[in-house]
Amino acid sequence: MKYYDIVIIGGGPAGLAAAVAARKNGAESILILERDKELGGILNQCIHNGFGLHTFQEELTGPEYAARFITQVKELQIEYRLHTMVMDISSDKIVTAMNREEGMFQIQAKAVILAMGCRERSRGALNIPGYRPAGIFSAGTAQRLVNIEGYLPGRKVVILGSGDIGLIMARRMTLEGAEVQVVAELMPYSGGLKRNIVQCLDDFGIPLKLSHTVVDIKGKERVEGITLAEVDEKGKPIPGTEEEYECDTLLLSVGLIPENELSRGMGVDLNPITSGPKVNESLETSLEGVFACGNVLHVHDLVDFVSEEAAAAGRNAADYICHHKTSDEIQDRCLQQNTIQLSTENGIRYTVPSEIRMEYMPEELTVRFRVGGVYKNCYISCYFDGERILHRRRPVVAPGEMEQIKLTREQLAKYPLLEKITLKIEEA
Numbered sequence: 009m010k011y012y013d014i015v016i017i018g019g020g021p022a023g024l025a026a027a028v029a030a031r032k033n034g035a036e037s038i039l040i041l042e043r044d045k046e047l048g049g050i051l052n053q054c055i056h057n058g059f060g061l062h063t064f065q066e067e068l069t070g071p072e073y074a075a076r077f078i079t080q081v082k083e084l085q086i087e088y089r090l091h092t093m094v095m096d097i098s099s100d101k102i103v104t105a106m107n108r109e110e111g112m113f114q115i116q117a118k119a120v121i122l123a124m125g126c127r128e129r130s131r132g133a134l135n136i137p138g139y140r141p142a143g144i145f146s147a148g149t150a151q152r153l154v155n156i157e158g159y160l161p162g163r164k165v166v167i168l169g170s171g172d173i174g175l176i177m178a179r180r181m182t183l184e185g186a187e188v189q190v191v192a193e194l195m196p197y198s199g200g201l202k203r204n205i206v207q208c209l210d211d212f213g214i215p216l217k218l219s220h221t222v223v224d225i226k227g228k229e230r231v232e233g234i235t236l237a238e239v240d241e242k243g244k245p246i247p248g249t250e251e252e253y254e255c256d257t258l259l260l261s262v263g264l265i266p267e268n269e270l271s272r273g274m275g276v277d278l279n280p281i282t283s284g285p286k287v288n289e290s291l292e293t294s295l296e297g298v299f300a301c302g303n304v305l306h307v308h309d310l311v312d313f314v315s316e317e318a319a320a321a322g323r324n325a326a327d328y329i330c331h332h333k334t335s336d337e338i339q340d341r342c343l344q345q346n347t348i349q350l351s352t353e354n355g356i357r358y359t360v361p362s363e364i365r366m367e368y369m370p371e372e373l374t375v376r377f378r379v380g381g382v383y384k385n386c387y388i389s390c391y392f393d394g395e396r397i398l399h400r401r402r403p404v405v406a407p408g409e410m411e412q413i414k415l416t417r418e419q420l421a422k423y424p425l426l427e428k429i430t431l432k433i434e435e436a
């Protein structure tokens with residue numbers, strides 16, 4: 009058995025930023041475990057620019073953004089193992105992993121940071137009728153094939169789903185000489201960032217068909233075409249609205265799912281809305297000393313927010329091992345002070361974190377959330393029990409863009425009996 013203070017699962021932007029922050033906050037023995045052949049996570053295949061505007065006030069490509077953190081990890085002499093797959097984590101933080109050199113091995117960690125990212129939803133989750141011909145890819149797989157492996161998956165393309173990866177791949181395939189005929193989206197709004205709709209579709213004249221879905225895939229060996237139909241408010245295809253498209257490739261960009269098999273296996277409580285762990289103000293899960301950050305916690309739109317959130321998880325994990333408190337101590341202290349629950353109403357789907365222990369509240373806490381639909385000219389409001397303490401006007405909010413508010417310790421300290429913080433959307 010090997011021993012480390014902090015073991016980080018995943019060497020993507022979340023794992024890297026968490027490791028750097030943990031080291032800078034006093035943690036000596038840190039190990040990052042990454043199953044891929046290099047650090048950087050999904051950023052390695054995102055060769056477009058648009059990363060780092062918040063963190064570095066520069067427009068970087070994905071690999072450039074990752075490199076900034078990889079350099080810091082190396083300068084700070086943080087240990088990492090590549091080609092190393094974590095198979096299991098026990099509730100008492102024994103990490104079981106495997107690689108070619110060491111075979112199966114175990115590590116006892118004092119704290120664990122979950123940073124495994126997310127995966128794409130596949131065709132199987134959609135129930136599209138038709139055979140299973142070649143030529144159907146998830147947008148992320150196509151991105152990897154084009155940007156890393158050097159293959160063009162097809163020449164005549166239809167994209168289902170207008171999440172950011174689908175939008176970015178519409179532009180990428182066009183730049184590589186393919187003809188992207190249409191991007192179809194089931195919902196009446198796009199799931200991607202506004203800037204990606206403009207830069208990846210509008211600039212290239214690619215139509216976006218909202219409230220449309222693929223109802224049939226033609227071709228036995230290879231995709232030969234698809235049928236698109238308009239859908240009603242319940243997402244059901246409207247008969248008579250079918251349109252045929254000839255194509256050899258269908259790309260699916262129909263959602264991301266946090267990669268939480270390990271978290272579930274170790275007994276971490278998951279939030280059914282985000283499919284990520286439920287966390288408190290310290291980004292600590294229901295298991296003491298187990299923290300989560302990045303896309304494994306909830307799917308982010310911008311990597312800058314991943315890095316910011318992961319740095320907080322790293323600091324908190326360092327604090328946890330440097331000032332290690334026993335469960336009894338923690339429970340005693342929590343009993344002395346109320347835990348404040350964060351709840352959502354009217355259009356807001358979830359918050360991260362979902363509870364705040366005043367004892368551990370930092371000077372300033374970022375609460376991130378997403379809305380469930382498109383709301384124009386609305387207010388984002390925050391209530392402390394019955395009292396409204398924030399009423400921020402927004403011209404438009406949409407599910408594709410993550411929102412945030414900041415709470416301060418000083419603000420909360422004025423309400424010693426506070427039990428519930430509620431976030432909601434209110435009409436203007």
Ligand SMILES: Cc1cc2nc3c(=O)[nH]c(=O)nc-3n(C[C@H](O)[C@H](O)[C@H](O)COP(=O)(O)OP(=O)(O)OC[C@H]3O[C@@H](n4cnc5c(N)ncnc54)[C@H](O)[C@@H]3O)c2cc1C
Pocket residue numbers: 017018019020021022023041042043044048049050051054057058059060092093094095123124125126148151172173176267270301302303304308309310311312314
């Ligand atoms: C196609 C695409 C385009 C994007 N475009 C932009 C953009 O333009 N601008 C922007 O700001 N953001 C963009 N993003 C978002 C940004 O890339 C992500 O938010 C960010 O990469 C998430 O970081 P992460 O570390 O949580 O996850 P990831 O980057 O997915 O890293 C997770 C890591 O964990 C590893 N891992 C998982 N399970 C295990 C295990 N069991 N054992 C060992 N290792 C494991 C994985 O191999 C991976 O390296 C884009 C994302 C995608 C997918």
